[in-house]
Amino acid sequence: MAVTLFACADTKTQQTDTRPENQNTTSTNVLNEAANSKTILCFGDSITAGYGLDDTDDAFPGVLQKKIDSLQLDYTVVNSGVSGETTAGGKSRINWVISQAPDIFLLELGANDGLRGVPLTETKANLQSIIDVVREKSPKTQIILAGMELPxxxxxxxxxxxxxxxxxxxxxxxxxxxxxILKDVGGIAKLNLADGIHPNKAGHKILAQTVWEVLEPLLKA
Incomplete structure (x- = not known):
């Protein structure tokens, strides 16, 4: 499934496919544009990707970009979310994605492992591998880990x-x-799509605020 990076005419949030097998001139140009400012890379699954939204720019990375732009902070939010992604899938694509050397890396993976009953030792090992690759390939990148809970x-x-x-x-x-990451959103019907799992537009605004509480000090430091 394609990795999406948000794109919007009036924000700097980018949208492209960031998997190595789909490298092309368009994706390279978009990532080069993002490199002109500091970068926040959101690496995750359908929650990050904005599954089910009419406009994917309404997912929490896009909401963060709008807030960053309103504060005139020089950061581009890159959405590298894949619907259905597991920690094993994230592990398989992290080497190419992290080659962009983002300033901040938000890791949001594991929910699909949990829903599939993947052994916890495997999930933890995969997440650790992703963290290790980021630190090896891009040692100056600051990592934010987003936790998840299961029903x-x-x-x-x-x-x-x-x-x-x-x-x-x-x-x-x-x-x-x-x-x-789904604090004050998970399990609340009015903040989720009909499937009861994925946040709707209102839910993503709350997600963005939850992330912002941790992100803001980094941006203003």
Missing amino acids: PNMGKAYTTEFRRLYADLATSNNLLFIPF
Whole structure:
């Protein structure tokens, strides 16, 4: 599935396919344009990609770009979200994506692992591998880890350990941490699409604010 980067006429948020097998002149030009300012790379799944929205610029990376632009901060938000992405999928594409050397890297993956019952050791190892690649390939990049939680029907032991693995990774790697990216959105019908899983436009505005609480100090430092 294609990786999307948001594009909007009145913002700097970019939209293209960032997988190595789909490199082309257009994607290269877009990423070169983004390189003219500092870059925030949002690396995730359908939550980042804006699944189900009429306008993908309404997903939280696009909302962040609008806020950044309103404050006249020189940052371009790059959306590298793939609907259905697992941590294994993220691990397989991170080497090419991180070659863009973003200033800030937001890692939002794992929900699809959890919903599929992937062993927690595998999910944690994949996330650690992604973190390791970012630090090796782009050591100046600041990493933000976005945590996720699962619905209770996955079982108490599994959901508890799933939540904990993000906190453990954040602590062991000394990362900036968002405990639950769907805080105040997950499970609230009016803030989600009919599937009850993916945030709607209103939900993404709240997601953007949750991310902004951690992101803002970095941008203004």
